[in-house]
Amino acid sequence: MADRSDVVGTVAGPGDDPNEFVFVTPSDKSIKTGEFITYTVPVEDEPRSVFARVTNRELIRGLPEGFLADPEVGPETVAATLGVPTDDTELYRLTATVIGYYDTNMTTFANPRQLPDPGTPLSIAPHQQLETVLPNLGCETDSTDVTTLDGVAHIGWLLNRPAEATNLHIPIEEFASTHLAILASTGSGKSYTASVLIEEMMRPTSRASLLVFDPHGEYDTLAEMQGEEAFQGEDGYEPSIEYYDPERLRVRISELEIGDVMAILDNPSNRMQERLSTAWRAMQRQESRTWGIDELIAEMERIYGDDDASVGALEWRLRRSIERNDLFHPEENVPLDEIVDPGQCTVLQMDTLDRRDQQLITTVLLRRMYRERLGDVRDRDSDIEHPIFALFEEGHRFAPASGEAPSLGIMRTITSEGRKFGFGLGIISQRPSKIDQDVLSQCGTQISMQIKNPSDQDAIKNSVEAAGEDVLRELPGLTPGQAVVSGDAMNTPALIQVRQRRTSHGAGSRPVIEEWREAYDERQREPTQSESADFGEGDSTGVQSLD
Amino acid sequence: MHRSTTRQQYGDEAMTDTPTNVDSPDLDSCVRIGSIVSSNSHLDYVAEVYKERDCDRPPELHEREFGQPVFIKKTVDGTEHAVMGVIYDTQLVDPDQGRTGPRLAQDDQAQFTPGYIEERTTLAGVALLGTAEIAEDGGIQEPTHQMPRWTLEVEDTVFQCPDQVTVSFHTVDDQIQLAYMDRLLDIAGDLGSEVIVALIGRLRGMLPDNDPNQRVLDVVEQNVQWQAREQRGMV
Numbered sequence: 001m002a003d004r005s006d007v008v009g010t011v012a013g014p015g016d017d018p019n020e021f022v023f024v025t026p027s028d029k030s031i032k033t034g035e036f037i038t039y040t041v042p043v044e045d046e047p048r049s050v051f052a053r054v055t056n057r058e059l060i061r062g063l064p065e066g067f068l069a070d071p072e073v074g075p076e077t078v079a080a081t082l083g084v085p086t087d088d089t090e091l092y093r094l095t096a097t098v099i100g101y102y103d104t105n106m107t108t109f110a111n112p113r114q115l116p117d118p119g120t121p122l123s124i125a126p127h128q129q130l131e132t133v134l135p136n137l138g139c140e141t142d143s144t145d146v147t148t149l150d151g152v153a154h155i156g157w158l159l160n161r162p163a164e165a166t167n168l169h170i171p172i173e174e175f176a177s178t179h180l181a182i183l184a185s186t187g188s189g190k191s192y193t194a195s196v197l198i199e200e201m202m203r204p205t206s207r208a209s210l211l212v213f214d215p216h217g218e219y220d221t222l223a224e225m226q227g228e229e230a231f232q233g234e235d236g237y238e239p240s241i242e243y244y245d246p247e248r249l250r251v252r253i254s255e256l257e258i259g260d261v262m263a264i265l266d267n268p269s270n271r272m273q274e275r276l277s278t279a280w281r282a283m284q285r286q287e288s289r290t291w292g293i294d295e296l297i298a299e300m301e302r303i304y305g306d307d308d309a310s311v312g313a314l315e316w317r318l319r320r321s322i323e324r325n326d327l328f329h330p331e332e333n334v335p336l337d338e339i340v341d342p343g344q345c346t347v348l349q350m351d352t353l354d355r356r357d358q359q360l361i362t363t364v365l366l367r368r369m370y371r372e373r374l375g376d377v378r379d380r381d382s383d384i385e386h387p388i389f390a391l392f393e394e395g396h397r398f399a400p401a402s403g404e405a406p407s408l409g410i411m412r413t414i415t416s417e418g419r420k421f422g423f424g425l426g427i428i429s430q431r432p433s434k435i436d437q438d439v440l441s442q443c444g445t446q447i448s449m450q451i452k453n454p455s456d457q458d459a460i461k462n463s464v465e466a467a468g469e470d471v472l473r474e475l476p477g478l479t480p481g482q483a484v485v486s487g488d489a490m491n492t493p494a495l496i497q498v499r500q501r502r503t504s505h506g507a508g509s510r511p512v513i514e515e516w517r518e519a520y521d522e523r524q525r526e527p528t529q530s531e532s533a534d535f536g537e538g539d540s541t542g543v544q545s546l547d
Numbered sequence: 548m549h550r551s552t553t554r555q556q557y558g559d560e561a562m563t564d565t566p567t568n569v570d571s572p573d574l575d576s577c578v579r580i581g582s583i584v585s586s587n588s589h590l591d592y593v594a595e596v597y598k599e600r601d602c603d604r605p606p607e608l609h610e611r612e613f614g615q616p617v618f619i620k621k622t623v624d625g626t627e628h629a630v631m632g633v634i635y636d637t638q639l640v641d642p643d644q645g646r647t648g649p650r651l652a653q654d655d656q657a658q659f660t661p662g663y664i665e666e667r668t669t670l671a672g673v674a675l676l677g678t679a680e681i682a683e684d685g686g687i688q689e690p691t692h693q694m695p696r697w698t699l700e701v702e703d704t705v706f707q708c709p710d711q712v713t714v715s716f717h718t719v720d721d722q723i724q725l726a727y728m729d730r731l732l733d734i735a736g737d738l739g740s741e742v743i744v745a746l747i748g749r750l751r752g753m754l755p756d757n758d759p760n761q762r763v764l765d766v767v768e769q770n771v772q773w774q775a776r777e778q779r780g781m782v
Contacts, residue, residue: 066773072762078766081725082767083727
């Protein structure tokens with residue numbers, strides 16, 4: 001197979017590990033660490049291309065370090081003085097780990113259990129072959145034009161190759177059903193990568209039903225997809241991007257569970273908890289789903305009498321926490337059929353809600369959608385008759401390792417069971433160590449970007465099965481926009497450069513210096529006002545707490 | 548093969564680049580140091596240093612010192628070449644040594660023995676470094692540090708090499724070169740690093756202080772000295 005001109009090195013012998021071998025290359029064949037190389041071995045009398053990943057590179061022959069004594073005198077000058085030849089003198093010894101050959105029946109890598117013989121020529125793996133075999137695309141040959149496949153997401157290209165040379169298309173179905181985790185420290189491109197995936201999922205070949213929980217309002221540029229030619233299908237398809245601002249986000253009170261209510265009340269006493277759960281269960285048994293706090297209190301008074309002290313205290317707490325919060329409403333609810341639809345990406349903008357409200361609306365929405373998906377799979381009447389994928393920016397808020405979020409339970413349920421019901425989750429987070437381990441470990445596909453914090457690295461090591469040592473070693477050294485893709489969507493982990501977004505990016509840092517200067521200039525232009533004397537008595541304490 | 552062609556190219560340029568000295572040294576008028584008497588190998592010769600009776604002007608002590616570059620003229624195929632060498636070792640020979648009995652001759656009289664008058668001699672080891680063509684103006688051109696292919700003969704005269712010639716022999720394409728170093732280290736054995744240090748010291752003195760090659764020579768010298776000390780168990 002290998003024409004001798006493609007050969008970049010020659011196998012020297014086995015390495016330390018059972019799957020490792022050592023090969024030698026001259027200096028002009030520059031092979032980077034992480035590069036994929038290939039050689040041919042006969043497997044069952046058929047020649048197969050075996051892939052291997054370069055893991056280490058060391059110099060075995062080169063100019064002595066004594067030649068580097070003076071920084072102003074180049075080593076090649078010293079070498080020339082001594083008549084030491086400097087052209088092509090360096091020899092490198094590289095270590096590579098065998099990944100395997102692509103088994104077309106199993107559509108994944110199979111280990112040949114046999115290291116290459118010394119002297120075996122090695123070549124750089126061809127682009128198209130890598131594009132076929134690295135992601136878990138289930139191709140029947142080891143070299144397919146993957147751009148023609150449906151339901152693949154072009155996420156970027158291999159980092160070791162020139163830009164756009166070896167493009168990586170990951171199967172959307174894999175990560176949308178077995179869940180996805182995008183883990184990266186802040187500023188390294190989490191939401192950028194997520195947006196790239198959203199763009200791919202909204203293309204005419206996929207037409208996904210997407211829901212984005214956006215606590216920061218970072219996804220407002222996605223609307224640019226509408227009207228963009230790349231997203232229009234021949235049949236007139238165009239993705240629809242819906243934004244739900246906090247004004248439109250409502251939770252019907254009857255959708256809350258007793259645990260949710262307990263979580264938002266201020267320290268209810270045991271007696272109050274008992275009163276409340278009895279009344280709440282009574283209300284939920286009722287036919288009507290549109291009851292409010294008044295009805296609940298009336299029910300409590302009916303059961304415990306209208307002079308019960310605990311009911312009085314509960315009434316005050318319920319009115320303060322639920323009735324005065326615009327999020328909760330006796331009747332209104334976010335209509336599910338409006339927020340999920342094939343070819344529609346709904347962004348729930350929760351940037352003005354406080355964390356507790358964000359968690360509650362998420363909890364209630366997830367619970368309702370999960371119920372509908374369950375119903376659909378069991379052939380019951382359902383509002384959602386297609387699989388859905390929900391993406392969580394700041395995933396640690398909704399599934400915190402500390403367990404203090406009402407949404408954690410439903411998140412755990414969906415990550416462990418959702419696959420069967422066509423309900424996928426995508427968790428985006430900069431603090432993997434703060435995400436619940438059960439949730440994180442169920443995310444089958446991982447896109448890990450630069451992470452330097454050791455406890456976050458440990459969290460990835462402990463909960464991400466597919467993250468091998470070589471993946472973890474790469475994490476601190478990545479630069480923004482570079483990522484390691486691993487897990488169910490891949491046959492083997494790969495280092496990639498995330499592609500450019502088609503829509504513009506809205507989540508960058510603010511131009512602080514510019515804004516300061518503008519604000520200062522603004523101030524300078526204002527006419528100076530003399531402040532009126534404050535005749536108030538003592539310090540103002542603001543609005544007094546009524547507790 | 549590859550190396551020799553590049554050197555050929557360098558050589559051509561060196562011809563033009565080498566500073567043509569106003570008082571171009573005449574290779575014929577150089578001080579004669581001695582004549583070849585034997586050899587230990589193709590690159591390692593022994594010369595007997597001239598004394599009063601051997602020539603008009605025997606070399607003075609500083610003209611035949613350790614590390615002195617020398618040359619031997621050879622005409623090869625009609626072209627005059629200079630075979631370049633260096634004094635890497637010296638040895639004293641005294642046939643009278645150990646004879647402590649009474650003598651017939653007085654101390655101020657020369658000693659008469661059959662065939663010889665005054666046998667005390669100094670031998671100098673000459674290691675060959677490379678070759679160059681002798682130009683018409685008396686200087687050298689196309690220096691090469693490759694192993695000389697020609698054999699010297701007994702009674703070939705060894706001349707002291709003038710500084711300008713030493714510099715032009717070591718300059719290839721404006722770049723100082725001591726490509727013979729590994730061979731010289733091998734021939735000179737224990738004194739190998741010293742002879743190279745002595746050569747570098749000479750070259751340094753011949754080059755202007757601000758010459759960029761000075762620093763290159765520093766690095767080479769450091770390396771040689773360090774390696775020698777390492778071998779001798781100093782460090």
